[in-house]
Amino acid sequence: MSARNNKANKAAARERLRQEREAQAKKDKTRRQLIVVGSTIAVLAVAGGISYGVIQSNEPDHWESVSKEKTVTAPKNSDGTNGTNVVIGKPEAKKTLELYEDARCPSCAKFEQGVGETIKKDLAAGKYKVKFVGATFIDNMDQGEGSKNALSAMGAALNVSPEAFSDFKAALYSKEFHPTESKDDFAKDSYLLKVADSVPALKGNAEFKKNVEDGTYDAWAMKMSGAFDKSGVGSTPTLKVDGKKVVVEGTDTPPSTATEFNTAMDRALKG
The missing domain is CATH 1.20.5 (Single alpha-helices involved in coiled-coils or other helix-helix interfaces)
Incomplete structure (x- = not known):
């Protein structure tokens, strides 16, 4: 190369x-x-x-948003500011039992199962009226929506009639339908409608169904919950007559049986 x-x-x-x-x-x-x-x-x-x-x-989530609504659709058979005054019973009854309950509250379920029928008979007899105040604090404790959703559905039942409201509330608290506190079944419209099917006035009621599914009374439920928060009541169930708690004598415990309730109410009505 x-x-x-x-x-x-x-x-x-x-x-x-x-x-x-x-x-x-x-x-x-x-x-x-x-x-x-x-x-x-x-x-x-x-x-x-x-x-x-x-x-x-x-x-804000849905419930927080509706709680701020200035215009509230209140159900029929309610009155007062935003329709949060819900009184069931004969108008001529002189005394009023204030009843504070949360739909998810297990103690409320126990109370309703033990005393509900007695209250229903007393209302029919005009012994007293019942002012219902609904709470939703269990949702806040357990990060749920069932208390609020059930309260809204109760508004839809109240819109049908006071009797439908009372029967639906009783069904929600019944052994058949009331879930354990940790289960948020009431958050589902389908479950609430299933419960409503046990109430003749609500079964197949298209307007009631639409109001539940549309959340017509969601804002009302939040106003009702706000009324509970302002009441100073710290637990459910709480019963009051003339501003005084109705409790088992010698305790700070609300009655949970018909016998306890009758004794406590007789004492409260006389007082």
């Missing part, structure tokens, strides 16, 4: 090596740029996700 050819071959080899190095350098630069861009996108995505999550967490 001539010296000239040898030099030319070496020069060609060096040129190929230079070109290969430049090509590799471009690839490495491009790869680094892609990594930077990808990392930037990932950071922005995470930041955006966090920002979106913060925005979402700060947005």
Whole structure:
């Protein structure tokens, strides 16, 4: 091989090596740029996700939103501000039993199962009236919606009639339908409608069904819950006559049987 050819071959080899190095350098630069861009996108995505999550967490949920509504659709057979005055019984009855209950409350279910029929008979006899005040604090404790949703459905039943309201409330608290406190079955409209099917005035009632599914009385339920919060009552069930608690004598416990209730109410009505 001539010296000239040898030099030319070496020069060609060096040129190929230079070109290969430049090509590799471009690839490495491009790869680094892609990594930077990808990392930037990932950071922005995470930041955006966090920002979106913060925005979402700060947005009021449905119940919080309706609680702020100024115009409230109140059910028939209610009166007072926003329809939160719900009184069941004969108007001529001189005394009023104030009854504070939360739909998900197991103690309320026990009370209704033990005393509900007695109250129904007393109302029919005009012995006293019942002022119902609904609470939703168990939802706040257990992160649920059942107390609020059931209260709204009770509004839909009240819109049908006071009797439908009382019968539906009794069905909600019955052994057959009342769930354990940890189960939020009342949050489902379908479950509430199943309970309502046990009440003749509500079974197949298209208007009642629509009001439950549309949440017609959701805002009313929140106003009612607000009335409970302002009442100063701290637990359910709570019973009052003339502003005084109705309890088993010698205790601070509400009655849970018909016998206990009759004794406590006779004492309260005389007082």
